[in-house]
Amino acid sequence: MFSKACQYAIRAITLLAMEGRKGRRMALVEIAERTGTPRAFTAKVLQQLVRAGLLDSVKGPGGGFDLPPQKARQVTLSMVVKAIDNDDVYRGCGMGLPQCNARKPCPLHEQFQHVRENLRIMLESTNLHDLSMDLERGVTFLK
């Protein structure tokens, strides 16, 4: 469904949303440790999120990555997924036809749209603040 890069991104940014609420900034090493993701690769992923404007970063001692609470409320899962996986999840034919639309649909076109619409709504209506709250309460886990 999502690429590994995208999965790592969601885990990392959820953690950052939680710590961000306490005004904390996190270094890459700590993020990778607490999410159980490979350091170097996670760095690349976080850089993409920064470039996409979903995350802040600060260099030097005491630096790291940072997601202010205000931003955590605005950023949705959908934005994170799009930043990493493009909008492959939304667009594109389930059966891989180069052209597939309502006028010339693949055999699964109809059924697929429903499933994907479901996914779209889920991703767009979930923000990082909500996800991080469950995490802080100890209801959910990152590794």
Add this chain to the structure above:
Amino acid sequence: MFSKACQYAIRAITLLAMEGRKGRRMALVEIAERTGTPRAFTAKVLQQLVRAGLLDSVKGPGGGFDLPPQKARQVTLSMVVKAIDNDDVYRGCGMGLPQCNARKPCPLHEQFQHVRENLRIMLESTNLHDLSMDLERGVTFLK
């Protein structure tokens, strides 16, 4: 969502279901042509379906691949997907956690289950006969 191998499989076997209703058998070359998929790779995929028992094959002149109408009614999309992609679509955590279950769920566990349950029902309730009927009526297309 599905691998290319799986997409090719669905396209090919849908076509075979349609032709099978007319008592026809199809050679690999014709299948690849009419589904717009790479020949050699499609061959591999069809072999997997044959080994999984979802499809019949006959060697030699006049041979090819064959899906009898009776079988087309019994074979669901779910079976095809499982034969090619294993049950990765059903199992596995959306965020890639090695262990993710109701007792120790990832932040998306709940939401993800709904989406995937939706997909599961869709795949299990769609059989090849139905798909091929739409194709024969010219309502849907394979390339």
Add this chain to the structure above:
DNA sequence: CTAATTTCGGATAAGAACATCCTATATTTG
């Protein structure tokens, strides 16, 4: 100002998915 820390970014490597090629094997036709 110097040294230490931390992200940034390019280069490179390892692995999986996708794709092709060629020979072997089975089957039909003449």
Add this chain to the structure above:
DNA sequence: CAAATATAGGATGTTCTTATCCGAAATTAG
């Protein structure tokens, strides 16, 4: 039986994703 046809399957190549490594740039602390 011989020749032609078509799938089966192993070997190989290509491309994309995943992952690592290392030096550059920026920032803080002393």
